[in-house]
Amino acid sequence: MRHFTLPEDGGLITKNLPKDILHGYDKIFTEVYADSTEGSRKLADIVVESLNKFEKENPGGTFRLGLTTGATPASLYKVLSRYYREGRISFKNVEVYSIDEYYPSSPTDMQSRNRNLHLELLNNVDIKPENIHIPNGTVPHEDVAAYCERFDKAARGLDLLIIGIGEQGQVGFNEAGSSDRTRTRTVLLSYPSRKRQARYFNGDVSVTPKEAITMGISTMMSAKRVILMAWGETKTAAVARIVEGEIGSDCPATYFQHHDNVMMFVDEVSGSELTRVIAPWRIGPCEWTPKFRRKAVIWLCQQVHKPILKLTQADYLQHSLEELLDTAGGFNQVNIQVFNDLQHTITGWPGGKPNADDSTRPVASKPFPKKVLVLSPHPDDDVISMGGTLIRLVHQGHDVHVAYQTSGNVAVHDSVVMQHIDAARQLGYGDRTAEVQALIDSKVPGEPEPRPLLDIKAAIRRSEARAADYSFGMSEDHIHFLNLPFYESGGIRKLPCSQADVDIIKALMDSIKPDQIYMAGDLADPHGTHRVCTEAALEAFEELKEEGASWIPNCHIWLYRGAWMEWELARVDMAVPLSPDEMIEKRHAIYRHLSQKDIVPFPGEDPREFWQRAEDRTQATAQHYDELGMAEYQAIEVFLRLR
16 A cells, blocks of 8 residues: 655755754754655665674674654564565674563553554564563562662663654653653653553553553663654654753653764654744745745744735845745835735635636636535544535535445444433333343453444444534535544554555545545544545555546545644644534534533543544634734634645
8 A cells, every 4th residue: 555645845955955944953863754754764774784793893782762653653564574574684683672660560451551562563574572661560569679770780781772762752651740860660650641641541540551561761871772663643743842842741752852872763753843944944044935934924924924915025134034025026025925825725615616707716616516425534533634624515515425334333432322322211212222232341451342332333423423514514425434444453453454444435435426525634643534534545545546537627626724833824724713603513523422422432642522623723723813913713724635
């Protein structure tokens, strides 16, 4: 299956740019890659190069490699496993040290760090069992201090340590407040940390371990070489602090600024707050495409707190944008060009306005009505992320289909299931209370849920999705549930995406033959459902194109973002304004997803409900347009066109 990335549009010209200039703002040398897949390939190459160099310099010696667990290194381990199968790497002379483990925890526990490291890497390569060193979560309490001391001595001076960083800059289980003198030890996990880890325990914080064994900061710092990793939008603030900010115990990974052989690998999203990304014109010469001009002007407006048409020549010169003026014919020309460019993204007709001049509109007026396919990874992403636009498309008379790519079954709390079963009993439809309660009681933390229970949860989510769509006029035959197989693992860890998933989407696309396809644009999410669903959909589209599907050349793909982070305005191709009444209609559609209100199993750090996140996000976008000098709207949903 092909790997898709978002296209670049202008930016810093790095060819022949000295590295000390490119990395001039880095306190930790940092490489920015398009996504985690590209970054992981480069990191795997470094592992291969390091092993080869070590073997030449130390014939017969043992290379000591420190590794992390969790979601961040998963893509790296896939590449290393493939490299082993291809004969590019051997682990026969490698000792592996893992940095942490839940305590207490058995190696056979489904959510054990030990078990997952074996599944993702160690079972796939030729490492000797005696060369695997993972903190032992079964050591009795009275012996654990001595055990940690022995592990710490053995783990010092690693040849290479590769670790991911947490959302607050944690490394291992060294959380905020950890000292740079810490060694391998047991730690109490804070409630926020346990809440994050609860996704591996069916979302149940109460059964998530309260303690862990973790390698200490000083132990990590003793490694000869350290590589830090961070992928995805949840790591953005931490990456900016670690790479360019001040050292502090509130962000433990900043201690690595003191290490004399450290580097960091990030993707475009996690590195989006770095100077070279926010303001690359401060680094070196740039390619000034229209969208990149827009990026610079929007940034300048934020710096000087002015709308676009009030920017002066002095504003540009004082903020390192003289090159932009030289390429565009002066500040007035830049202001007018960017103002018009941004204004032309705004449309109240996401399907095109019939019988209108569409020369400056983001969507052509013909054909009308359009056939539209909205792909939603989960059964509520459509109304949360683009509900206002979806409602407009329906109300404006387009032939709109919505397809829910996964069942979303694991995101339904058990208490919600029992509430539905009780309602059926009260109505006289049958008493299945004891039977369903027995299914719930049979669950084992970390293991897949019973299939009959998952089927009930999937049915709940289907009924909610239908209710949301019915609320603004969609018909039953335009609502599709694809139930992609990769999702049906019964737990957080999903199955590999396969051609079977792609074929399901292909069949739907080819039956509808849409003029527009809307899909989630969270391609920077390395392992989440959104990325898998979108890559499967894009693969389906490409295969249909190669097979000569006649409707493909006239079909446009629009990408929306999730409820947590929005497209930056520099990238936006279409902005759909919403009135106060449309906001309420969207909110009511989101309300139909009752199982996702108040007690969402996997809410993350954000305490707001989904409708609140969606409204805050779209209102902030509208305010941003207003601050730049555009018309004032209640809210705006924005989209990127994939060309």
